[in-house]
Structures are given as C-alpha cells and as structure tokens.
Amino acid sequence: MSTSQSVTVADSFRRSPEVVAALDAVIQRLESSQASITESRPPVDGGAETLEGWLARSAEARGKGALYPYVGSGIGNGLLVELVDGSVKWDMINGIGVHMFGHSDPGLVRVALESALGDVVMEGNLQYNSESIEFAEFLSQEAAKGSRLRNCFTTNSGAMANESALKVCQQKTNGAPRVIAFQDCFVGRSTTMAQIGDSAAGRVGIPLNVHVDYMPFYDPAMGERSIKMAVWHLDQYLKRYPGQHSCFIFELVQGEGGFRTAPREFFVPLMEMCRERGVPVWDDEVQTFGRNTEMYYYDVLGLGEYVDVLTLGKMSQICACLYTDDFNPKPGLLSGTFIGSSSALQVGHAALRRLRDGGYYGPDGRIAGLQTAFREHANAFVAAHPEWFPPAVDTLGRPITELVAGTGGMCRLTPFGGSREKIMKALHIMFAEGLIAFICGHDPYHIRFLPPVGVMKPAQFGPVFEVLERSFEKVDLAD
Numbered sequence: 001m002s003t004s005q006s007v008t009v010a011d012s013f014r015r016s017p018e019v020v021a022a023l024d025a026v027i028q029r030l031e032s033s034q035a036s037i038t039e040s041r042p043p044v045d046g047g048a049e050t051l052e053g054w055l056a057r058s059a060e061a062r063g064k065g066a067l068y069p070y071v072g073s074g075i076g077n078g079l080l081v082e083l084v085d086g087s088v089k090w091d092m093i094n095g096i097g098v099h100m101f102g103h104s105d106p107g108l109v110r111v112a113l114e115s116a117l118g119d120v121v122m123e124g125n126l127q128y129n130s131e132s133i134e135f136a137e138f139l140s141q142e143a144a145k146g147s148r149l150r151n152c153f154t155t156n157s158g159a160m161a162n163e164s165a166l167k168v169c170q171q172k173t174n175g176a177p178r179v180i181a182f183q184d185c186f187v188g189r190s191t192t193m194a195q196i197g198d199s200a201a202g203r204v205g206i207p208l209n210v211h212v213d214y215m216p217f218y219d220p221a222m223g224e225r226s227i228k229m230a231v232w233h234l235d236q237y238l239k240r241y242p243g244q245h246s247c248f249i250f251e252l253v254q255g256e257g258g259f260r261t262a263p264r265e266f267f268v269p270l271m272e273m274c275r276e277r278g279v280p281v282w283d284d285e286v287q288t289f290g291r292n293t294e295m296y297y298y299d300v301l302g303l304g305e306y307v308d309v310l311t312l313g314k315m316s317q318i319c320a321c322l323y324t325d326d327f328n329p330k331p332g333l334l335s336g337t338f339i340g341s342s343s344a345l346q347v348g349h350a351a352l353r354r355l356r357d358g359g360y361y362g363p364d365g366r367i368a369g370l371q372t373a374f375r376e377h378a379n380a381f382v383a384a385h386p387e388w389f390p391p392a393v394d395t396l397g398r399p400i401t402e403l404v405a406g407t408g409g410m411c412r413l414t415p416f417g418g419s420r421e422k423i424m425k426a427l428h429i430m431f432a433e434g435l436i437a438f439i440c441g442h443d444p445y446h447i448r449f450l451p452p453v454g455v456m457k458p459a460q461f462g463p464v465f466e467v468l469e470r471s472f473e474k475v476d477l478a479d
C-alpha cells in the first residue's frame with residue numbers, strides 16, 4: 001500500500017521554504033566553520049585549563065576518571081575532531097566504530113536538524129513515527145538479499161539487541177539453558193552478556209548463572225587442523241549436553257577479541273552441525289556490521305543461509321535484532337519503552353543508504369580500498385622500524401604471523417610484542433600527539449583503528465602514520 005500520498009501538516013511544515021532556507025543557512029555556516037579544521041593541532045592558549053575543568057567535573061559526576069582526556073567541542077571535519085581545549089585530533093576510533101561519516105558531516109547534520117523538527121525526541125514501541133518503520137524495513141530488506149532474515153526488532157544498545165537475540169533463541173528451543181560462544185568473545189555488558197563474554201574483568205562480582213561452553217576460534221597457524229579441532233569440540237559439547245543449547249553465538253570477525261578473522265571453511269562445518277542438531281545460529285555483527293566489503297559480514301563469507309538470528313549496532317546508530325520467520329517470537333517477548341531517538345533513526349538510515357549506494361561495498365569498493373591503503377602504510381612502517389615490532393607471541397608461546405591485519409574498516413597493528421602495558425602507554429602518547437585509537441585482543445594485544453569508512457580518504461593514512469611515528473619515538477622501549 002502506498003504511504004506517500006497523504007499530505008500532512010508535518011510534511012508542509014518540513015518542506016516550507018522558510019524551513020528549507022534556514023537549514024541551508026545553517027549547513028552553509030557549518031561548512032565554512034569546519035573548513036578551518038584541516039589537520040591535527042595542539043590546544044589553544046588556555047585550552048588545557050578548560051579541558052582539565054571539564055575532566056574534573058566528569059570525574060566528580062561519574063565517580064571515576066576517563067581513560068582519555070577527551071571532551072569534544074561539538075564540531076569536526078570528517079576524520080578530524082576538535083576538543084574543548086581547541087586541539088584537533090585524527091579520530092581513528094570514532095566512539096568505537098560509531099561515527100562512520102566522522103565528525104560534523106554536513107549531510108548527516110542536516111538530517112539530524114530535520115529530525116529535530118519532529119514532535120518528539122525519543123520513539124518507543126507503543127508510539128512511533130514513520131522513520132522507525134523505514135529504518136527496520138531497510139535492515140530487513142538488505143538482510144533478505146542474502147539470508148532468511150526477515151524481521152527486525154530495533155533497540156538502543158548492542159547488549160540489549162543481544163539480550164533480545166538470546167531470548168528469541170531460548171524461546172525457540174523451549175528454554176534450553178546452555179549457550180555456545182567463542183573463546184575471547186565480547187557480547188556486551190548486561191549481567192547475562194557479561195557472563196557470556198570471555199573476559200574475567202567484565203564479570204568481577206557478578207554471580208554466575210549462565211552456562212557457557214567456549215569454542216576455540218580459528219587459528220591460522222594450525223590451518224586445517226584448527227577446523228577439525230573446532231568441529232571435534234562442538235561435537236563433544238552437543239553430545240555431553242544433548243538438547244541443552246539455545247544457540248551458538250558466532251562473531252565472524254572477533255572485535256574486542258583482537259580483530260581475528262576466519263575463512264568460510266572454518267564456519268561452514270560448525271554451522272552445518274548446528275543446523276543438523278537443532279542449535280540456532282546467532283550471528284553477532286554488532287561490531288562488524290556495515291564496515292566491511294558487504295554490509296552484513298555473513299555476505300562476505302556467503303554464510304547467510306545458515307543464520308537464524310542476527311544482531312547489529314554501533315555504526316547503525318540504532319541497534320537491532322533480526323530473525324527469520326521461523327524464529328519470530330510470541331507476542332510479549334520483545335519490547336521496551338524506547339526504540340531510540342528520532343535523530344538516531346533518521347541519521348542511521350541516511351548513513352546506511354549512503355554507504356549502500358555510494359560505491360563502498362564489493363571487493364573493489366571504497367572500504368576494501370581503505371584496508372589496502374592501511375596495509376600499505378602499516379607494512380612500510382613495520383619495515384622501517386623493526387625496533388618497534390619484535391615478534392608477538394600467543395598464549396601458547398608461538399609467534400603470531402601477522403603484525404598488520406584486519407578486514408575492511410577494521411585495521412589492526414601489533415607493536416611492542418603485543419604488550420598491553422606498552423600499547424596503553426603508546427595510545428596515551430598518540431592521543432597527546434593528535435591521534436585517537438584503541439586497544440583490542442587478549443595476549444597478544446593490538447592497536448586497533450575503526451576509521452570513519454564513509455569519509456576517510458586513503459591518502460589520509462599519510463598524516464595518521466606520521467603522528468604514529470612521532471608517538472612511538474617517545475615510547476620508552478626499556479620500560
């Protein structure tokens with residue numbers, strides 16, 4: 001049924017010449033203001049005190065200090081962001097992969113302004129506006145191209161999307177109590193997700209009431225044997241606890257776990273076994289979604305036919321749980337006051353449309369080009385500075401094969417033998433020098449970059465690596 005015919009008061013308001021002219025004027029002014037932000041720079045005079053003041057207030061209000069002395073001023077220019085001290089930094093982490101068009105993208109600011117003209121700020125499951133339908137429709141339609149996923153429940157955090165996915169899987173398996181997940185996985189910080197995530201620090205003081213069976217992730221050093229070993233492990237769990245598993249959570253590229261990838265051949269036998277033995281396949285794409293050579297990572301590996309339930313978040317602005325018709329839960333299982341803000345729904349939808357239609361995806365798309373450019377710069381950097389790149393070893397004491405790795409808009413570098421302490425020191429020096437990145441992995445640790453794939457140009461890796469070089473020069477290797 002067509003929904004485009006009705007002419008409402010809201011339509012005539014939004015399209016009125018006064019509103020359009022006002023928005024044009026704001027965007028023009030934004031563009032001229034942000035034109036002065038062209039590279040990283042130190043704080044302005046007096047800026048340091050302003051920042052300190054804000055950080056003290058933040059620590060007081062939140063009861064703990066921040067990891068980075070970061071308080072944004074509210075403007076930027078793509079990959080560059082201005083802080084309240086007037087400094088400008090290259091932002092290569094973007095709220096941990098959220099701002100895919102970087103900072104102050106004029107097109108998205110315009111969408112956010114338009115969304116602010118609506119009657120409400122937050123939309124909910126009882127009462128919502130058309131943008132929340134368009135958003136869910138977009139995700140379902142894109143998913144339907146390569147999978148059986150047809151239905152979309154939107155929510156406002158990755159953890160909540162995952163809670164929804166777990167409930168869908170549990171209901172489908174009549175309350176099966178166990179969960180299968182990969183070693184080193186991260187799935188969020190709700191009480192249940194903190195227990196499933198493979199990080200001891202994330203569940204200190206949390207009573208354990210979730211039964212998790214951990215699977216080894218793909219090990220490139222073992223190749224084919226790693227696949228056989230994983231199949232053997234899964235078979236063991238399924239025989240030990242027949243009919244007791246509600247799902248197997250697949251993170252097809254481990255995010256927090258260290259940007260680890262695995263080939264299709266690793267996942268297929270595991271997913272086949274799940275299908276044969278009635279264990280739902282849940283694909284957690286909260287970190288991978290949107291930033292690879294296909295919008296859904298299962299399409300990169302051609303695994304869509306196996307996926308029963310999927311979660312996504314971060315760069316979509318609004319998070320979501322998608323499921324097949326067969327997994328559509330009974331009424332009452334999924335809901336909540338909030339879907340999210342109107343601006344997040346409209347900006348998320350606009351950003352995803354731009355990515356889909358702008359030549360970003362595919363093996364020769366712009367996102368693949370960024371990974372290539374990253375690897376070229378990173379490999380040259382490693383070759384020029386072997387002193388910063390001693391071999392890093394895994395928990396079994398074997399050297400890891402790739403010091404430069406990642407896929408699509410997930411880029412990883414392993415300096416200082418993968419030492420957490422040295423990498424944390426380097427990250428703080430990088431921040432002070434004008435480059436923001438973050439850590440990932442568990443012994444070895446890595447520096448990770450989540451560049452804004454929508455706006456970053458391959459040539460911008462040049463200045464980024466210049467800051468990296470002058471920062472690493474300041475890391476005390478003897479420490």
Ligand SMILES: Cc1ncc(COP(=O)(O)O)c(C=O)c1O
Binds near residue numbers: 160186286
């Ligand atoms: C794979 C994965 N799942 C779930 C989450 C949790 O998302 P959120 O932090 O939005 O709750 C994350 C966050 O990093 C993630 O990487």
